Amino acid sequence: MLTRMERPNWVYWQQQGKWFAHPEGNPQREVQAASFEELELKVQQQSQDLVKAPRELPRVERPVVDQPRMDTPRYVISLDQEKWRGYLQGYPDQSAQGDSFDEVEFKLGLLWRDLLGKKSPTLRKAA
Numbered sequence: 001m002l003t004r005m006e007r008p009n010w011v012y013w014q015q016q017g018k019w020f021a022h023p024e025g026n027p028q029r030e031v032q033a034a035s036f037e038e039l040e041l042k043v044q045q046q047s048q049d050l051v052k053a054p055r056e057l058p059r060v061e062r063p064v065v066d067q068p069r070m071d072t073p074r075y076v077i078s079l080d081q082e083k084w085r086g087y088l089q090g091y092p093d094q095s096a097q098g099d100s101f102d103e104v105e106f107k108l109g110l111l112w113r114d115l116l117g118k119k120s121p122t123l124r125k126a127a
Helices: 036-052 101-116
Strands: 010-015 018-023 031-033 075-080 083-088 091-098
Touching: 010 036, 018 036, 031 036, 075 101, 083 101, 091 101
Parallel strands: none
Antiparallel strands: 010 018, 018 031, 075 083, 083 091
């Protein structure tokens, strides 16, 4: 036995002497008839067909949760005597310094890229 929730809700309207209907949210399945009674019969038939057919679920876009990724560098940057210094977290012997925060961040990004690509054999993770 079919439950009421399985049947779609229908949108009805009359235009130029004809009756029209379509399942709510699905105007591609429009039905038309000369009289309202005829339209109701067509709607009942199509409702049964829709219930028998597999349901098409609308795609829900979910926001991407901002989680740290493996390829995202973590670093510590500080200003010491008007010079910017920084190091990769877990790799204190790999440091960079520069005249601006952006310069140090860029250099640490290069170090991180080298670490991921294993281009530098001298990188060792601190315990």
